[in-house]
Amino acid sequence: MPNGPLKLHRRCQAAIDRLELPHALSVEILCRYLAARRQRPLRLHPLPPEAAAAGTCGMWLATDTEDHVFYEQRTALLHQRHIILHEIGHLLFDHRTPLDGDTGWGMLLPDLDMRTVRRLLRRTNYTTEQEQEAELFASLLGTMISEPFRQQPGGVLGRLEAAMGVDSPHGTA
Numbered sequence: 001m002p003n004g005p006l007k008l009h010r011r012c013q014a015a016i017d018r019l020e021l022p023h024a025l026s027v028e029i030l031c032r033y034l035a036a037r038r039q040r041p042l043r044l045h046p047l048p049p050e051a052a053a054a055g056t057c058g059m060w061l062a063t064d065t066e067d068h069v070f071y072e073q074r075t076a077l078l079h080q081r082h083i084i085l086h087e088i089g090h091l092l093f094d095h096r097t098p099l100d101g102d103t104g105w106g107m108l109l110p111d112l113d114m115r116t117v118r119r120l121l122r123r124t125n126y127t128t129e130q131e132q133e134a135e136l137f138a139s140l141l142g143t144m145i146s147e148p149f150r151q152q153p154g155g156v157l158g159r160l161e162a163a164m165g166v167d168s169p170h171g172t173a
Contacts, residue, residue: 011133012133012140015093019033025146026145027044027081031069034092038067040065041066042066042088043066043067044084045071047070047072058071058072060091069087069088070087082138085138085141085145086138088137088141089135089137089138089141090130093137
């Protein structure tokens, strides 16, 4: 289909345009904006190491009342941002994957009642139309982000920076 890539680009750009986003945009501002617009929390979480070991680098999980975006934290900040924007693309396009049987996610996310899960999409490849759409959406939206995604380091480094009042380049999520 010769018009496929062009139609995909137009669809993604139209979705971004409909958002009417503020000019000063960060991942954090985008998430707060979408949560307010959709009237449901949008929470960011580092991906559990077990999921990353299984080949997943991002995931969108929708429950009855809120959305959760998981991202691989053991990668560059720019890549983390792209993963989050990709998952937000799935969320905004309302992409669906059937939840058949035991997916094993209950073991990876033990605090989550899997009966409340309505959508669970994980990012592992780009062969489907949904994945290509989310990937292009993330690339286009990424050009509008004015600052990188930042996360406060944990452990000793995070506590040391906080105690010393150091303005970390990692910031907060």
